[in-house]
Amino acid sequence: xxxxxxxELNNQHEANLIPDPGDHFLxxxxxxxxxxxxxxxxxxxxxxxxxxxxxxxxxxxVVKDGKVVxxxxxxxxxxxxxxxxxxxxxxxxxxxxKAFTATALxxxxxxxxxxxxxxxxxxxxxxxxxxxxLPSTPLSGTC
Numbered sequence: 001x002x003x004x005x006x007x008e009l010n011n012q013h014e015a016n017l018i019p020d021p022g023d024h025f026l027x028x029x030x031x032x033x034x035x036x037x038x039x040x041x042x043x044x045x046x047x048x049x050x051x052x053x054x055x056x057x058x059x060x061x062v063v064k065d066g067k068v069v070x071x072x073x074x075x076x077x078x079x080x081x082x083x084x085x086x087x088x089x090x091x092x093x094x095x096x097x098k099a100f101t102a103t104a105l106x107x108x109x110x111x112x113x114x115x116x117x118x119x120x121x122x123x124x125x126x127x128x129x130x131x132x133x134l135p136s137t138p139l140s141g142t143c
Contacts, residue, residue: 038070039070042060042062042070043072046060047074050074050075056076056077057074057075057076057085058074059071059073059085059086059088059089059091060072060074071087072087073085
C-alpha cells in the first residue's frame with residue numbers, strides 16, 4: 001500500500017526542519033536541497049515503518065546537540081478516526097519507562113557514576129518497600 005492509498009497517512013502535519021548551522025559552508029540552495037532530502041528521506045522511513053507496524057499515528061522529534069531539529073505528526077490519533085496527530089499530541093507511554101530507566105542506569109554505570117551491583121539504598125538511603133529485604137537488592141535486580 002502506497003502513501004496515497006493509505007488515507008490515515010495522508011493527513012500529515014508539516015514538519016519543522018531546522019537547517020544545521022554547521023552547514024554554513026554550503027550555499028543556501030545546497031542547504032535547502034540537503035534539508036529537503038533529509039525531510040523526504042525521514043518522511044519515507046517513518047511512513048514505511050507505520051505501514052509495516054500498522055501504527056495509525058506517531059509524533060516524531062529529532063534532537064541534535066540538545067536542539068530540536070525536526071518535529072512532525074503523522075497519521076491519526078486513533079485508527080478509523082479523523083483526528084490527526086500533531087507535534088503536541090500526547091501518547092500513553094506504558095511500560096517504556098522500564099526501558100528508559102534501565103538505559104539511564106546503564107549510562108550512569110558507563111560514566112562511572114554508579115554500579116549496578118550496588119544496593120539501591122546506597123543511592124536512595126530512605127528507599128523502602130513492603131519486603132524489607134528488597135531495598136538491599138542490587139540495582140541490576142530492579143528492572
